[in-house]
Amino acid sequence: MIxxxxxxxxxxxxxxxxxxANSEEMRQKETLWYAHNDFKSKDRPMVTFERGTFNREFEHxxxxxxxxxxxxxxxxxxxxxMIQYEYIHDDTVMPKEFAIGIWASVKPFxxxxxxxxxxxxxxxxxxxxxxxxxxxxxxKLKKSPKYCSFDGCADYKKTVEDIIGDIMPVRLSFGPYIxxxxxxxxxMGLETMMTSMYDYPELFHKMMQMLTNDILxxxxxxxxxxxxxxxxxxxxxxxxxxxxxxxxTAKQDSFTFSDTWGYMESQETSxxxxxxxxxxxxxxxxxxxxKFGRLGYGCxxxxxxxxxxxxxxxxxxxxxxxxxxxxxxYIGEQLRGKNITYHRKPFPNYLGVDxxxxxxxxxxxxxxxxxxxxxxxxxxxxxxVYSLQGELDRCRKAYEIIMKCIDxxxx
Numbered sequence: 001m002i003x004x005x006x007x008x009x010x011x012x013x014x015x016x017x018x019x020x021a022n023s024e025e026m027r028q029k030e031t032l033w034y035a036h037n038d039f040k041s042k043d044r045p046m047v048t049f050e051r052g053t054f055n056r057e058f059e060h061x062x063x064x065x066x067x068x069x070x071x072x073x074x075x076x077x078x079x080x081x082m083i084q085y086e087y088i089h090d091d092t093v094m095p096k097e098f099a100i101g102i103w104a105s106v107k108p109f110x111x112x113x114x115x116x117x118x119x120x121x122x123x124x125x126x127x128x129x130x131x132x133x134x135x136x137x138x139x140k141l142k143k144s145p146k147y148c149s150f151d152g153c154a155d156y157k158k159t160v161e162d163i164i165g166d167i168m169p170v171r172l173s174f175g176p177y178i179x180x181x182x183x184x185x186x187x188m189g190l191e192t193m194m195t196s197m198y199d200y201p202e203l204f205h206k207m208m209q210m211l212t213n214d215i216l217x218x219x220x221x222x223x224x225x226x227x228x229x230x231x232x233x234x235x236x237x238x239x240x241x242x243x244x245x246x247x248x249t250a251k252q253d254s255f256t257f258s259d260t261w262g263y264m265e266s267q268e269t270s271x272x273x274x275x276x277x278x279x280x281x282x283x284x285x286x287x288x289x290x291k292f293g294r295l296g297y298g299c300x301x302x303x304x305x306x307x308x309x310x311x312x313x314x315x316x317x318x319x320x321x322x323x324x325x326x327x328x329x330y331i332g333e334q335l336r337g338k339n340i341t342y343h344r345k346p347f348p349n350y351l352g353v354d355x356x357x358x359x360x361x362x363x364x365x366x367x368x369x370x371x372x373x374x375x376x377x378x379x380x381x382x383x384x385v386y387s388l389q390g391e392l393d394r395c396r397k398a399y400e401i402i403m404k405c406i407d408x409x410x411x
Contacts, residue, residue: 099173114130129187286313
């Protein structure tokens with residue numbers, strides 16, 4: 001039950017957000033995003049800072065006024081957007097609508113994965129891998145059950161609409177994500193995954209085909225059930241980026257995966273050779289990737305190592321992650337003149353580890369990336385920062401430095 005005073009408060013927050021969202025500043029940023037994502041303009045790289053990993057440093061700024069769980073969730077949505085606007089102030093556009101994300105997934109091979117997490121403020125954990133030897137335990141691999149959050153999201157949408165629907169639209173969106181290697185890693189760990197490709201190549205391929213078939217069956221079920229909604233507006237698309245695109249569908253019903261951004265990554269295969277990635281992973285990633293209208297690929301792995309033989313052959317590739325482990329100059333040469341965004345993830349230590357923000361060294365780091373990506377569609381998403389070392393305005397300072405570097409070095 002949501003009390004009347006909570007409803008009144010949430011409506012005031014919605015009006016405050018909408019006022020900012022309709023400002024000239026946000027209109028200009030939204031125009032830049034559409035031109036950038038639809039490959040219309042290279043004039044201005046887009047820059048975002050993903051706050052989730054260090055968001056706890058801003059928690060003291062939120063003194064919730066709502067008591068009920070649903071009202072507090074809605075309140076936090078507005079609060080989070082305001083923190084991004086007031087303290088980060090990057091190229092994130094203040095939303096004009098309340099977006100609710102639908103997710104769908106499988107439980108790989110119907111096997112429970114046990115995680116043991118450390119106590120306290122840490123991200124450390126270990127996994128009790130259920131597969132120790134692929135040949136001996138292959139019989140454990142069963143059909144993967146399907147899950148989708150559509151019903152709960154549709155109910156939540158009705159609740160939010162009842163409170164603020166006359167102030168701003170409430171929309172559903174679907175953002176498909178696939179990390180086949182992450183599923184295999186959780187199943188058996190990196191060491192067993194790597195040795196299994198040598199010891200049992202036929203079984204490894206059979207395992208990958210089983211998982212791929214289950215995922216494709218999941219996507220078919222999601223489409224047939226009418227659970228797909230586009231993510232071509234102001235919602236997260238992949239890796240700190242946003243989905244703004246006029247080129248993806250403008251239909252109003254009966255959506256398919258070809259109307260969406262999809263995202264895939266394969267960090268766990270970073271230490272295998274390009275030939276082994278091509279043999280044991282690429283064929284299965286490729287089958288899944290073909291469903292999407294737009295594809296974002298990569299996270300912290302070095303896509304430069306597997307670019308020529310594999311990644312360059314994803315036909316709908318639209319954004320590719322350029323992590324600190326990539327050969328920046330090589331990828332710049334490969335993407336120059338192509339409608340694929342050079343999606344740069346800068347080294348996080350400047351913001352997240354150094355006690356004193358070395359602005360000069362940071363500027364040099366950004367300068368190197370700008371020069372490597374010259375002539376490409378270029379985007380910076382700052383990620384994997386786990387602390388701002390007590391400086392809540394550090395991201396805003398970094399954004400201002402990046403803007404100065406763009407003015408000076410971007411071609």
